Amino acid sequence: MILEVTDLRKVFRGDFVAVDGVSFAVPVGGSLAIVGESGSGKTTCARLVAGLERATSGTIRLGDDGTPRARVVQMVFQDPYQSLDRRQTVAACLDEVLAFHTGLDRAERRRRIGELLELVGLDQRHAGVLPRQLSGGQRQRVAIARALAPSPRLLILDEAVAALDVSIQAQILNLLVDARAATGVGYLFVTHDLSVVRHVCDDVVVMRRGRIVESGSVEQVLGAPSADYTKKLVGSIPRPGWVPVRGGTRG
Amino acid sequence: MTLALAAPLRLPARRLAALGWASSLAGLICALVVLIAVFAPWIAPHDPNAVDPLNAYAPLSAAHPLGTDDLGRDLLSRLILGSRTSLAGPLVVIVLSGATGTALAVSAAWIGGWFDAAVSRVLDILFAFPGLVLAITVAALFGAGFLAPVVALSLAYVPIIARVMRAAALRERSLPYVEALRVQGFSGWHICRRHLLPNLAPLLVVQAAISFGYAMIDLASISFLGLGLQPPAADWGLMIANGQPSILAGFPQQSIAAAVAVVITVVAFTVVAERMAAR
Amino acid sequence: MTAFLEFDHLRVDVPTPMGPRPVLRSVNLAIAAGEAVGLVGESGSGKSLTARSVLGLLPGGATIAGAVRFRGTDIGTLDAAGLRRLRSREVAMVFQDPRATVNPVRTIGDFLTEVLRERGMSRSAALALAGGILADIGVDDVPRRLKQRPYELSGGLLQRVVIAAALAGEPALILADEPTTALDVTTQEEVVAILDEQRRQRGTALLFISHDLELATAVCDRIAVMYAGEIVEILPAKSLHEEARHPYTKALLRARPGSVPPGERLQIVPGTPQSGIEAPPGCVFADRCPVVEADCRTTVPLLVGGVACHLEVP
Numbered sequence: 001m002i003l004e005v006t007d008l009r010k011v012f013r014g015d016f017v018a019v020d021g022v023s024f025a026v027p028v029g030g031s032l033a034i035v036g037e038s039g040s041g042k043t044t045c046a047r048l049v050a051g052l053e054r055a056t057s058g059t060i061r062l063g064d065d066g067t068p069r070a071r072v073v074q075m076v077f078q079d080p081y082q083s084l085d086r087r088q089t090v091a092a093c094l095d096e097v098l099a100f101h102t103g104l105d106r107a108e109r110r111r112r113i114g115e116l117l118e119l120v121g122l123d124q125r126h127a128g129v130l131p132r133q134l135s136g137g138q139r140q141r142v143a144i145a146r147a148l149a150p151s152p153r154l155l156i157l158d159e160a161v162a163a164l165d166v167s168i169q170a171q172i173l174n175l176l177v178d179a180r181a182a183t184g185v186g187y188l189f190v191t192h193d194l195s196v197v198r199h200v201c202d203d204v205v206v207m208r209r210g211r212i213v214e215s216g217s218v219e220q221v222l223g224a225p226s227a228d229y230t231k232k233l234v235g236s237i238p239r240p241g242w243v244p245v246r247g248g249t250r251g
Numbered sequence: 252m253t254l255a256l257a258a259p260l261r262l263p264a265r266r267l268a269a270l271g272w273a274s275s276l277a278g279l280i281c282a283l284v285v286l287i288a289v290f291a292p293w294i295a296p297h298d299p300n301a302v303d304p305l306n307a308y309a310p311l312s313a314a315h316p317l318g319t320d321d322l323g324r325d326l327l328s329r330l331i332l333g334s335r336t337s338l339a340g341p342l343v344v345i346v347l348s349g350a351t352g353t354a355l356a357v358s359a360a361w362i363g364g365w366f367d368a369a370v371s372r373v374l375d376i377l378f379a380f381p382g383l384v385l386a387i388t389v390a391a392l393f394g395a396g397f398l399a400p401v402v403a404l405s406l407a408y409v410p411i412i413a414r415v416m417r418a419a420a421l422r423e424r425s426l427p428y429v430e431a432l433r434v435q436g437f438s439g440w441h442i443c444r445r446h447l448l449p450n451l452a453p454l455l456v457v458q459a460a461i462s463f464g465y466a467m468i469d470l471a472s473i474s475f476l477g478l479g480l481q482p483p484a485a486d487w488g489l490m491i492a493n494g495q496p497s498i499l500a501g502f503p504q505q506s507i508a509a510a511v512a513v514v515i516t517v518v519a520f521t522v523v524a525e526r527m528a529a530r
Numbered sequence: 531m532t533a534f535l536e537f538d539h540l541r542v543d544v545p546t547p548m549g550p551r552p553v554l555r556s557v558n559l560a561i562a563a564g565e566a567v568g569l570v571g572e573s574g575s576g577k578s579l580t581a582r583s584v585l586g587l588l589p590g591g592a593t594i595a596g597a598v599r600f601r602g603t604d605i606g607t608l609d610a611a612g613l614r615r616l617r618s619r620e621v622a623m624v625f626q627d628p629r630a631t632v633n634p635v636r637t638i639g640d641f642l643t644e645v646l647r648e649r650g651m652s653r654s655a656a657l658a659l660a661g662g663i664l665a666d667i668g669v670d671d672v673p674r675r676l677k678q679r680p681y682e683l684s685g686g687l688l689q690r691v692v693i694a695a696a697l698a699g700e701p702a703l704i705l706a707d708e709p710t711t712a713l714d715v716t717t718q719e720e721v722v723a724i725l726d727e728q729r730r731q732r733g734t735a736l737l738f739i740s741h742d743l744e745l746a747t748a749v750c751d752r753i754a755v756m757y758a759g760e761i762v763e764i765l766p767a768k769s770l771h772e773e774a775r776h777p778y779t780k781a782l783l784r785a786r787p788g789s790v791p792p793g794e795r796l797q798i799v800p801g802t803p804q805s806g807i808e809a810p811p812g813c814v815f816a817d818r819c820p821v822v823e824a825d826c827r828t829t830v831p832l833l834v835g836g837v838a839c840h841l842e843v844p
Contacts, residue, residue, distance in 0.1 A: 082428060167781060
């Protein structure tokens with residue numbers, strides 16, 4: 001397992017329980033989705049794993065102990081317009097990370113930047129430009145390249161395709177499938193979009209109000225949900241032939 | 252569409268054009284004043300401190316384009332030389348208060364919690380003191396001159412800069428790119444120095460430029476009150492004060508010339524600052 | 531016979547540093563009374579602007595060519611009073627973010643009755659009517675809700691209030707601009723179900739703007755697909771999946787992750803969505819089209835038989 005979370009609990013400001021007794025695991029090179037609606041605690045889980053928040057109790061085990069967290073787990077954020085430093089060129093952004101995490105010299109770093117850009121479907125023309133000269137999709141590619149730069153073994157994707165147009169979302173999803181095949185990186189995919197989960201994830205955890213409602217393989221949980229809430233969630237996804245129903249109660 | 256529409260909708264063309272020539276002129280004046288200050292000894296037609304009692308209160312002439320003062324010193328030369336201390340004073344004030352204010356603001360915003368609360372309270376207390384009163388008190392305690400009022404005024408300007416910078420630093424800190432850098436494992440020091448500060452720099456420059464005008468007026472007031480530079484130094488504030496008796500004697504050139512120099516410089520710097528802020 | 535709502539070669543230019551450029555190129559669409567039409571497309575397609583043009587809400591400095599006619603009246607010819615009347619009585623608009631729509635310091639009751647009171651209805655009658663609509667759309671504890679303020683309500687509940695306010699004015703047309711994008715998916719189902727049910731009962735026409743093809747299909751009779759300031763295809767919602775002919779519509783349908791077995795590559799459209807400002811002079815989709823031909827880059831295809839594509843014309 002590259003990530004093992006056991007009995008995780010996070011309480012904000014003394015009384016708001018955002019995450020309550022949550023356990024899940026991601027195998028090496030695996031892909032786990034955490035799905036849920038706003039207030040479910042899914043994003044808090046991601047931030048706890050990334051080290052952006054401190055857990056109130058419970059344990060998070062990341063790979064082999066001793067490796068710095070940043071070289072095991074990296075994160076891609078939702079908003080491609082604000083997740084890059086607006087004054088830093090694409091190459092400078094990647095170079096900063098490589099210089100920090102690797103012992104590569106300048107020429108080697110430049111070569112590695114080229115490789116990373118190619119991996120995310122960009123090229124040298126994009127190396128010297130500032131984020132504002134890139135489209136939302138291109139920025140998200142840069143954010144993914146930056147996250148992959150330290151060669152992490154787990155990538156947290158926090159609604160990483162939610163803000164993108166449908167045609168761009170498809171490009172990024174293909175990129176994520178390819179990057180996983182090429183690098184063996186595992187994914188922790190935090191999302192509200194079940195069709196994205198079906199496409200890129202092996203396992204899924206359904207959260208509601210800080211607790212896990214249901215978990216298992218994607219096929220099993222989304223194909224034949226057992227919890228009422230999962231049924232409601234699956235049933236409310238617009239799809240061909242879908243008719244919205246008030247109350248949202250269906251069998 | 253959002254992106255494409257945002258650019259043309261930002262400022263009406265009319266206002267932009269109006270701002271255009273005014274700020275170009277203001278920029279030109281700022282550059283000119285700075286150049287005069289730098290090359291003052293070579294530009295000044297006479298020795299600014301050369302006393303010539305026989306020539307006191309000389310009218311405007313080719314030899315003395317602005318006339319002379321009560322001691323027969325050439326007013327144009329004194330105005331030119333006076334630009335040095337008149338610009339250096341506010342410059343030191345904005346550099347000192349800018350550096351201190353930004354350092355306090357960024358560390359308060361980054362560390363947060365009790366440190367932020369403590370810094371904010373201290374700034375509030377400092378803010379309650381009128382800058383001029385603080386500077387006058389310090390000058391009265393430590394003696395008049397260049398340094399004491401400038402340091403005191405710098406202290407008084409710290410909360411002004413720090414409040415704006417802290418709000419901006421908090422906003423900047425909450426952007427996802429900062430979290431991305433934290434996930435990368437970078438230290439707070441690295442993130443503040445390499446990312447936060449460069450992104451806050453344009454705002455700091457604007458704040459400093461706006462404060463420059465205020466500092467210049469405050470320092471001129473202190474000089475006017477006799478707590479700044481002492482005679483026979485050539486300084487615009489001091490010249491306004493020294494010109495007082497001459498006004499009664501019917502020779503207002505000295506006070507008017509110095510006052511006009513202060514007003515033009517302050518307006519020019521402020522217009523340039525506003526223009527930068529608008530961008 | 532005049533159409534209920536008609537976009538007739540509507541073109542909107544906005545000022546840019548390079549001079550005026552079109553954000554809407556030539557929008558042609560007729561909507562019948564009581565009909566629901568979905569306007570779908572990606573960012574820059576001009577779908578929001580198309581809806582806003584019905585109320586005369588265009589960006590500053592924009593110039594219009596062509597016309598938007600509501601019940602035969604050209605919106606562009608209305609004076610301020612006429613526009614106000616149109617906005618308050620005939621057409622209601624529901625925006626994406628309910629929190630930005632509702633005055634945060636007034637009560638829900640005030641918000642719901644504002645338009646009715648403006649028309650001279652008494653406070654008690656207006657409250658009774660608004661309360662009735664809230665109850666109709668499944669809001670519980672109505673008397674308490676009317677006294678609450680926006681921050682006390684969840685986003686989903688607040689959007690239902692906004693829809694109730696739109697319905698209270700008994701408009702003939704509702705413009706809904708991504709009304710559920712800010713909501714959770716289970717709440718979205720509830721809200722669109724209410725919108726669908728109420729407008730059917732009242733015979734209200736609906737222009738439903740969405741980036742989600744499936745969602746629009748579920749609540750609309752017809753779907754108009756927009757790209758770069760033009761409608762590239764119009765077709766009945768029921769036959770969207772089977773009968774889509776425009777390469778862009780097909781690409782949108784295939785881009786959704788559900789369209790292929792899990793793990794397989796999605797079929798993608800290269801490039802990024804363009805606005806009317808950036809799109810090429812011929813067919814707006816020519817730059818990204820997988821089946822583009824030389825003719826497409828120079829000649830604008832007309833919207834004939836529901837599709838604007840050279841390759842679809844016999």
